[in-house]
């Protein structure tokens with residue numbers, strides 16, 4: 072019997088931890104390398120649609136997340152000033168009946184904690200910033216910024232939008248700044264005073280900007296908002312993915328929005344801003360023993376709330392492909408062939424920022440199950 076392949080996963084974000092959990096479940100040997108010295112409660116709200124929840128169910132996390140997150144009543148889309156409803160999609164029992172899993176609004180850190188619980192600590196090296204990769208016929212040598220080295224049969228780049236592994240797969244390609252910025256805040260709902268928000272995921276649509284607001288917990292004790300508006304982004308660097316923003320500036324930018332929106336912004340103790348980056352679909356997601364997933368190969372605008380869900384799907388399909396094909400080249404080719412068309416379609420749809428504004432059929436997104444989707448692509452492999 073051949074020796075199991077050793078797999079190094081670069082990045083313990085949403086995609087890296089999902090891949091590790093799925094691969095451990097399928098009996099593979101994995102080691103995760105994460106640049107951060109420890110996991111902090113960073114980030115903000117995140118939406119997990121039924122397609123992602125089916126993937127997370129497969130690694131045993133559905134019940135835990137349902138206990139923590141809010142199952143929003145509806146996806147509520149309204150005009151920025153009058154609050155007139157333009158579209159409302161029920162997200163509770165109807166979602167489950169139609170797509171076989173719940174829809175959740177969560178704090179990213181609660182999702183990350185759950186994923187971390189599915190990957191025993193001895194599989195994770197923290198403070199390990201990948202700085203170099205050398206491919207050989209029989210494996211890959213990895214080097215880290217602190218001088219450590221390692222070796223693996225295969226390397227998965229789950230290292231996000233500024234991926235170091237992507238540099239080796241296709242050469243450095245900088246993501247493109249869109250000239251739009253998201254301001255985000257998460258804070259205790261008690262800071263809203265007497266204001267009670269609805270239990271929907273509400274998007275207030277203005278002519279050139281919008282804001283999404285929801286509770287991130289089942290207990291309704293934490294509120295999240297995320298705006299999106301045009302702004303000069305010359306301040307943005309790879310390190311400043313979440314710089315602190317100016318609350319007074321933000322209030323002025325949304326002064327023409329409905330009073331409820333203004334109250335939610337005014338109650339925030341502080342706000343972070345995040346320059347929106349995009350990338351055209353890459354020519355390939357793999358080279359030799361290296362393969363990419365998530366933001367490393369298809370960063371997308373957050374307008375469909377599918378960046379993390381699509382990444383989670385990638386991780387499950389990649390794990391299944393590696394389990395199904397003993398030759399990694401075949402596994403990578405099948406993985407890319409079945410995942411890239413879907414991820415590219417999501418990138419395109421997200422960039423148009425029309426999702427759910429008016430009546431929308433989300434079946435092609437929410438109906439997907441990464442654990443059962445065929446690994447054979449619809450068209451023949453090249």
Ligand SMILES: Cc1cc2nc3c(=O)[nH]c(=O)nc-3n(C[C@H](O)[C@H](O)[C@H](O)COP(=O)(O)OP(=O)(O)OC[C@H]3O[C@@H](n4cnc5c(N)ncnc54)[C@H](O)[C@@H]3O)c2cc1C
Nearest residue numbers: 082084085086106114115116200201230231365366378379
């Ligand atoms: C800290 C953080 C907070 C976020 N908060 C939100 C949010 O609130 N809402 C939302 O919708 N999206 C958020 N995102 C983005 C969202 O999580 C991603 O779009 C999605 O999860 C894609 O996941 P990913 O695993 O591809 O990338 P990421 O989740 O970005 O994970 C990449 C991981 O790789 C690590 N890494 C990068 N380079 C190296 C290297 N050279 N060596 C080792 N490790 C490396 C990073 O530290 C990170 O842990 C956040 C991302 C980050 C990193």
